[in-house]
Amino acid sequence: MAEEEKEKQGQEEKKGGGKKKLIILLVLLLLLAGGGGAAYKFLVLDKKAQSKEKQAQKIIEEIKATENVGVMFDLGTFVVNLADPDIERYLKVSIVLELKDQKVQQEAQKRLPEIKDAITTLLLTKKSSEIRTPEGIEFLKEEIAKRVNAILPLGGVKNVYFTEFIIQTG
Template structure:
């Protein structure tokens, strides 16, 4: 019986050593998990997202394809450009429909005033995009064009 009591005391001591070892391990694991949670789900990470949410995309309207002579003096050049407008709301779409001939005339006027060397560069196309947005927004009263997308852009010189 004395031996059984000794073995019981030794087993109790061994269990307390396990607890003393497991407590710091659990603390480290919980701290690491908490840090990982904060890192992955913090608000800073959400601010860095650059893709627009689907609810932020405006009303899309296909303006058509324009084939326009360019302003080159030494060569004959033309551009074939398909344009889609991103509008702020449905009211603006209705206004664009009412003023479509005026808007198309403005688009032709702006594109035909550019040289082929200008519209062939990314910077030139971006400047053309901004100029078209500004010009079309001066025609509209109900809001405006958020963005212009070139769905086709071909320049040819002869």
């Protein structure tokens, strides 16, 4: 009987040891899950929050930029022959200048014939292949702004807008 009691006690200890191991494993799993959750929160969710903050900052900057819109000065529509040697092509473009303020607008109004001549002369030198791409159009806008700023004593052209842009084959 003493031997049977010792065997029962050994089996109970084994069962109790198994329960302890199970509890320890569960605690470790909970700690790992908690640590993983915390890591996800700090590493992934914080980056998402930071990117949302950056997007919000960009939107605020765009709003501020639109609040600082200058005076719009409509130059009208230009129709010119392009400099393509192989075929006759025409460009029809309507241009609006964004000027810094009213003083620049008054000066531009005084020098309107000079401005229109400079733009017409520039457009006549362009080939359709140069101005068909978005990059070409942006470059043309920059050239127009530089030429008009050279004519105006104070400068003052902030931006150039094309409200109509058509290239036609003749």
